[in-house]
Amino acid sequence: MTTHIIGFLFLLATLFPGCADKDAEPNYTAASSVVASEKNLAKSDGRGMKDGSDLETARIGAMTGTIGEFYVEEHFLDAKHLLFDDINDAIVALRSRQVDYVITAYTTALLASRHNKDIGLLPKKHINEPAAVAVKKGNYELVEKMNAVIHRMKEDGSLEDLIERWLEQDGGDYDGPKNPAGADVPVLKVGVAANREPMCFVRDNKIVGLDCELIETIAADIGMRVEYMDMKFSALINALESGRAEVIVSNFTVTEERREKVLFTEDYFTNPQIMMTLKGADDMVQVDDASGLFAKIKKSFYNNLIRENRWKLIIEGLKATLIITLFAALLGTIIGALVCAMRMSRSHLMNGIARVYIDIMRGTPLLVMLMILFYVVFASTGLSAMVVAIITFALNMAAYSSEMFRTSIESVDPGQKEAGLSMGFTKVRTFIYIILPQAVRKVIPIYKGEVISLLKMTSIVGYIAVVDLTKASDIIRSRTFDAFFPLIVVAIIYFILSWLLGVGIDYINQKVSSAK
Amino acid sequence: MIRVEHLKKNFGQLEVLRDVNANITKGEIISIIGPSGTGKSTFLRCLNLLDQPSGGEIFIEDENIMDKKANVAKIRQKMGMVFQHFYLFDHLTVLQNVTIGPMKLRGKSKVEAAERGMELLKMVGLAEKADAYPRNLSGGQKQRVAIARCLSMDPEIILFDEPTSALDPTMVSEVLGVIRSLAKQGMTMVIVTHEMSFARDVSTRIFYMDEGVIYEEATPEQLFDNPQREKTRKFINRIRNLEYRINSPDYDLYALNSEIEAFCQKHFFSPRMQHNILLLTEECLQVVPLTGGLDYLLTYSEKSSQVSLELILPASTGLIFSADKEPDTISLAIINGLTESLTESIVDDSLIIEMILKKVK
Numbered sequence: 001m002t003t004h005i006i007g008f009l010f011l012l013a014t015l016f017p018g019c020a021d022k023d024a025e026p027n028y029t030a031a032s033s034v035v036a037s038e039k040n041l042a043k044s045d046g047r048g049m050k051d052g053s054d055l056e057t058a059r060i061g062a063m064t065g066t067i068g069e070f071y072v073e074e075h076f077l078d079a080k081h082l083l084f085d086d087i088n089d090a091i092v093a094l095r096s097r098q099v100d101y102v103i104t105a106y107t108t109a110l111l112a113s114r115h116n117k118d119i120g121l122l123p124k125k126h127i128n129e130p131a132a133v134a135v136k137k138g139n140y141e142l143v144e145k146m147n148a149v150i151h152r153m154k155e156d157g158s159l160e161d162l163i164e165r166w167l168e169q170d171g172g173d174y175d176g177p178k179n180p181a182g183a184d185v186p187v188l189k190v191g192v193a194a195n196r197e198p199m200c201f202v203r204d205n206k207i208v209g210l211d212c213e214l215i216e217t218i219a220a221d222i223g224m225r226v227e228y229m230d231m232k233f234s235a236l237i238n239a240l241e242s243g244r245a246e247v248i249v250s251n252f253t254v255t256e257e258r259r260e261k262v263l264f265t266e267d268y269f270t271n272p273q274i275m276m277t278l279k280g281a282d283d284m285v286q287v288d289d290a291s292g293l294f295a296k297i298k299k300s301f302y303n304n305l306i307r308e309n310r311w312k313l314i315i316e317g318l319k320a321t322l323i324i325t326l327f328a329a330l331l332g333t334i335i336g337a338l339v340c341a342m343r344m345s346r347s348h349l350m351n352g353i354a355r356v357y358i359d360i361m362r363g364t365p366l367l368v369m370l371m372i373l374f375y376v377v378f379a380s381t382g383l384s385a386m387v388v389a390i391i392t393f394a395l396n397m398a399a400y401s402s403e404m405f406r407t408s409i410e411s412v413d414p415g416q417k418e419a420g421l422s423m424g425f426t427k428v429r430t431f432i433y434i435i436l437p438q439a440v441r442k443v444i445p446i447y448k449g450e451v452i453s454l455l456k457m458t459s460i461v462g463y464i465a466v467v468d469l470t471k472a473s474d475i476i477r478s479r480t481f482d483a484f485f486p487l488i489v490v491a492i493i494y495f496i497l498s499w500l501l502g503v504g505i506d507y508i509n510q511k512v513s514s515a516k
Numbered sequence: 517m518i519r520v521e522h523l524k525k526n527f528g529q530l531e532v533l534r535d536v537n538a539n540i541t542k543g544e545i546i547s548i549i550g551p552s553g554t555g556k557s558t559f560l561r562c563l564n565l566l567d568q569p570s571g572g573e574i575f576i577e578d579e580n581i582m583d584k585k586a587n588v589a590k591i592r593q594k595m596g597m598v599f600q601h602f603y604l605f606d607h608l609t610v611l612q613n614v615t616i617g618p619m620k621l622r623g624k625s626k627v628e629a630a631e632r633g634m635e636l637l638k639m640v641g642l643a644e645k646a647d648a649y650p651r652n653l654s655g656g657q658k659q660r661v662a663i664a665r666c667l668s669m670d671p672e673i674i675l676f677d678e679p680t681s682a683l684d685p686t687m688v689s690e691v692l693g694v695i696r697s698l699a700k701q702g703m704t705m706v707i708v709t710h711e712m713s714f715a716r717d718v719s720t721r722i723f724y725m726d727e728g729v730i731y732e733e734a735t736p737e738q739l740f741d742n743p744q745r746e747k748t749r750k751f752i753n754r755i756r757n758l759e760y761r762i763n764s765p766d767y768d769l770y771a772l773n774s775e776i777e778a779f780c781q782k783h784f785f786s787p788r789m790q791h792n793i794l795l796l797t798e799e800c801l802q803v804v805p806l807t808g809g810l811d812y813l814l815t816y817s818e819k820s821s822q823v824s825l826e827l828i829l830p831a832s833t834g835l836i837f838s839a840d841k842e843p844d845t846i847s848l849a850i851i852n853g854l855t856e857s858l859t860e861s862i863v864d865d866s867l868i869i870e871m872i873l874k875k876v877k
Contacts, residue, residue: 413603413606415599415601415603418597418599419597419599419603419604420605421589422564422566422595422596422597423592423593423617423621423666424589424590424591424617425589425617425620425621438605438606438607441607
């Protein structure tokens with residue numbers, strides 16, 4: 001298997017003409033425009049690039065749950081480890097000198113360095129374990145079927161072709177799945193982390209890549225069609241265990257620990273882990289071709305939004321964010337009113353239930369609650385991630401809004417109730433005509449803040465494979481390796497949405513007040 | 517119209533009403549007076565079940581309102597209540613405050629209700645404020661709107677729970693004026709109040725409450741001029757007095773002055789008289805040594821319409837005015853000018869200085 005990778009790397013060399021460095025390790029001469037050559041390495045004088053000699057005590061970044069993370073923890077005990085969910089975050093950390101090195105898959109590192117001229121790669125490959133498809137434990141039948149296909153692909157050379165195509169020419173003429181379509185074709189639910197080009201990434205707003213073509217070919221062969229769930233790499237195994245996904249394929253390296261939780265098919269690709277680091281000043285000979293701030297912004301704008309119609313992804317994300325926010329706010333308000341009624345009821349049982357509910361929801365991080373509901377509580381129901389997200393945020397909103405409602409109702413002078421009763425209103429009508437209008441007025445400013453904070457909190461739904469505004473920007477960042485522009489764009493969109501929501505609620509408030 | 521039998525009310529261990537019996541007929545105006553904490557307000561609140569009685573029976577026009585089957589909301593519509601703290605509906609305008617009841621409870625149209633509402637507001641003198649919100653009204657105005665709101669339901673009885681206690685002294689009379697005019701129209705009313713002269717003027721009967729019962733009931737003249745029972749007598753006596761304790765030379769002159777002013781207003785003293793009392797107080801406290809503390813007692817006797825001031829000091833102070841030594845002569849001159857008589861005596865271990873103020877024309 002190692003011979004495969006060496007072969008491909010040699011092939012890669014042809015892609016970077018004029019950069020081959022004869023003195024460097026032969027395996028890596030291929031990409032030497034980005035891999036530091038020995039003579040360029042300087043010893044930590046701040047001018048040259050770090051050479052890896054200080055790895056033992058350095059600050060090393062890794063992606064959560066990846067083999068690289070396990071590796072640095074085992075081998076560099078004195079080093080400081082920092083975990084990231086996204087390679088782009090790691091690159092930003094590298095640039096801002098919060099970490100000295102970032103360990104990642106060779107293919108990822110190569111692309112990152114191609115997009116970021118200030119990123120260099122160290123020649124040493126740290127792990128050379130092969131990647132395989134992971135299947136839910138116990139499903140031996142599926143593993144065997146898949147193994148047969150992989151085996152055949154290895155035999156007839158089509159696997160080699162496939163890998164070559166993706167490493168060399170971004171997939172070449174590959175154009176989406178050639179799977180059997182139709183409603184009666186059984187679905188293969190595949191969990192992926194679509195932020196690692198060229199293994200698995202989003203292009204033209206579709207999930208594609210080496211891993212994807214492989215799994216789609218396998219699925220077609222065994223008469224199934226693929227349905228992707230894009231999630232954080234660290235959540236993939238959870239998805240498999242909870243049955244949300246039947247298969248995960250995301251350049252998943254085979255390790256002993258993982259074997260305890262999942263079944264692996266035959267391996268199909270070896271992708272070593274290597275270290276990325278920041279180039280020193282001396283290495284920065286190439287000047288950015290875009291000159292001037294405006295030109296840079298224009299270029300970023302084109303890359304991040306126009307190319308491959310990426311703005312469509314932002315629009316999709318915006319839709320998801322809005323749908324989750326609005327439905328969760330609506331549902332949360334209704335449930336909140338019920339919980340509030342329970343909380344204020346004279347029945348100890350009702351009151352107790354409401355109290356416990358409120359305490360639990362307020363005492364647990366929303367992200368944790370979201371994952372629990374998605375991977376545990378609703379795992380077997382097959383509810384879509386979007387629905388689970390709406391439910392989770394609604395439950396959270398209910399806990400907070402019920403307390404808001406309660407305090408605002410209680411803050412209405414009890415004399416108002418007495419005055420209503422003494423005029424001959426029944427308790428219910430006193431509440432409707434006298435207490436409620438006053439409570440609503442008191443609660444609206446706080447309620448507005450709560451809805452706006454709900455909008456912003458929805459940015460965590462990426463964890464359960466919903467593509468919202470934040471996730472959309474993650475996806476774009478994973479393609480363009482532009483750490484800032486997509487983030488700033490979504491920040492501005494969130495800001496505008498918050499502002500519009502605030503204005504909307506104020507408008508409703510005015511309508512309600514003047515109608516009285 | 518209202519018949520109360522053996523009414524009891526406990527708050528936990530505390531027995532507020534022990535055994536209240538009363539009979540109020542149509543057209544009567546009952547004032548309930550008595551010391552604080554004797555259950556006057558609780559009695560009133562029991563009448564419309566804002567406080568649930570612990571025992572006994574209440575009949576409103578022969579309907580037992582404590583019966584489980586009684587339609588309490590319906591009965592309350594016949595029985596308006598005016599609160600110490602007004603409790604106007606803060607989210608509604610003045611006019612809406614007086615129309616919400618008729619519209620929601622009597623099914624009147626908006627136009628009808630507004631017409632009647634404006635009439636009522638005119639009656640209490642606040643038609644101008646129809647579109648204002650309660651927060652923009654003074655206390656006296658709020659209370660008048662609250663009375664109008666009460667009238668909007670065309671009640672047969674109105675319960676007043678200390679209607680002027682939360683008001684600035686300057687606003688008391690505007691509210692009392694409205695209640696007086698209701699009295700003239702023959703409205704049945706039960707009023708818990710601390711305004712004694714008002715109670716005396718307006719009531720047909722007075723209940724003095726103490727010890728959890730109606731301790732004494734009589735016509736105003738009888739009760740104020742000739743109370744029969746001991747506690748009533750003490751109470752009537754006390755409301756004529758202002759007591760104030762001064763502990764050291766660093767006493768709070770302003771607090772004392774404001775109590776004196778309130779006392780003067782309560783008894784409708786002339787401004788001249790009030791001025792004299794304040795001046796006499798100040799001069800006396802200049803002359804008298806305060807290191808041992810003193811009790812200040814201002815008394816008004818309605819019969820002789822005399823105001824007297826008593827200062828009680830420790831006997832060790834020694835005689836001040838009759839002593840040979842010459843005190844501050846200017847102060848002394850002022851004191852002599854203001855008083856009809858000044859006596860000084862040592863009784864037991866107290867020095868008692870008693871002054872009777874000159875009447876003013």
